[in-house]
Amino acid sequence: METDELIAALAAxxxxxxxxxxxxxxxxxxxxxxxxxxxxxxIRPDWALAVTQAPVLVKSLLPLGLAALAGALLLRPAxxxxxxxxxxxxxxxxxxxxxxxxxxxxxxxxxxxxxxxLLSILLLALPVGVPLLIGLRxxxxxxxxxxGLLAGVFAGAAATALYALHCNEDAPxxxxxxxxxxxxxxxxxxxxxxxxxxxx
Amino acid sequence: MRQGLAGDRKAYARGLALLAPRMRAMALRDLPAPMRHMxxxxxxxxxLSVHLKRGSWDVxxxxxxxxxxxxxxxxxDAIRAGARRQHEPIEDxxxxxxxxxxxxxxxxxxxxxxxxxxxxAALVREHAVHGADPxxxxxxxxxxxxxxxxxLHRALRRLxxxxxxxxxxxxxx
Numbered sequence: 207m208e209t210d211e212l213i214a215a216l217a218a219x220x221x222x223x224x225x226x227x228x229x230x231x232x233x234x235x236x237x238x239x240x241x242x243x244x245x246x247x248x249i250r251p252d253w254a255l256a257v258t259q260a261p262v263l264v265k266s267l268l269p270l271g272l273a274a275l276a277g278a279l280l281l282r283p284a285x286x287x288x289x290x291x292x293x294x295x296x297x298x299x300x301x302x303x304x305x306x307x308x309x310x311x312x313x314x315x316x317x318x319x320x321x322x323x324l325l326s327i328l329l330l331a332l333p334v335g336v337p338l339l340i341g342l343r344x345x346x347x348x349x350x351x352x353x354g355l356l357a358g359v360f361a362g363a364a365a366t367a368l369y370a371l372h373c374n375e376d377a378p379x380x381x382x383x384x385x386x387x388x389x390x391x392x393x394x395x396x397x398x399x400x401x402x403x404x405x406x
Numbered sequence: 407m408r409q410g411l412a413g414d415r416k417a418y419a420r421g422l423a424l425l426a427p428r429m430r431a432m433a434l435r436d437l438p439a440p441m442r443h444m445x446x447x448x449x450x451x452x453x454l455s456v457h458l459k460r461g462s463w464d465v466x467x468x469x470x471x472x473x474x475x476x477x478x479x480x481x482x483d484a485i486r487a488g489a490r491r492q493h494e495p496i497e498d499x500x501x502x503x504x505x506x507x508x509x510x511x512x513x514x515x516x517x518x519x520x521x522x523x524x525x526x527a528a529l530v531r532e533h534a535v536h537g538a539d540p541x542x543x544x545x546x547x548x549x550x551x552x553x554x555x556x557x558l559h560r561a562l563r564r565l566x567x568x569x570x571x572x573x574x575x576x577x578x579x
Binding site for chain 1: 459474570
């Protein structure tokens, strides 16, 4: 087939182009996860009081910050933007360091809801991550694996911030380990999905 | 291009036709000398991508950097695929009775087209060669006008996917 012929076929395609509309796609997912936390998981009754304490504040703000960073990086379209992984590597390193200190001080890493925490984060990340990847599919992504990774971090961190409203284990030795693990699994899953689904 | 995206089909075809030579120049620059014969493939795959992802181009930003990213990465894909399967230019073996090669014809897209279902391939070819005549096509494929539109769109999408998946080299017969 010659290029002119291909152009004729392309011009004949009248189906309206799909727009990425990332924010529009992700917001309903975020709302769904928030609703799930409020209705099924339920917000911890002492949340208003607990959130004034440093560790509880940290466990909410840390994932919130991660999600904001990943989201802001992803919102900009392809040419003339970078998708650095370094900030997230630094965040992971700091979390590991903080966790080591907390454990050395005799913190309880296993808690009583480790598995529930991990599964909840993965589950709550799905309604956010899936529409985000679908939106990114309609976009030109020169670095598919990296974009998928950041999408996974965004979904995982947003889910973690929501789950933190329910979780009543406030020991840094617990949440630094399990929250980070949850976000890391989401990031890995996003990276794999990105490699398959995204591209130029 | 901006008019074309606003729904003017003639302007859109004109825009793509204007882009093609510039993309060809980019592809020729990106590909190493022994792979220059792949340039037209790169252009066609990049055109497919420009078409399918045109909804993501922000009309307030310049068009060429966006097109450049697409063409560059299609060229990189071609180089990677080429490293995996060594290609011997058929022109070097003229004494074997090889048919003459049309440089504007692209092998890769043709192969991708051969991997589509018969209906998809026929749809793309009909539009490509004879231009769109919805009524004849409707009766030939037994589809209503709406279904025909969607069928063409899906066929192009599958064509793009098929071209991206680098399968075993197989002759198009």
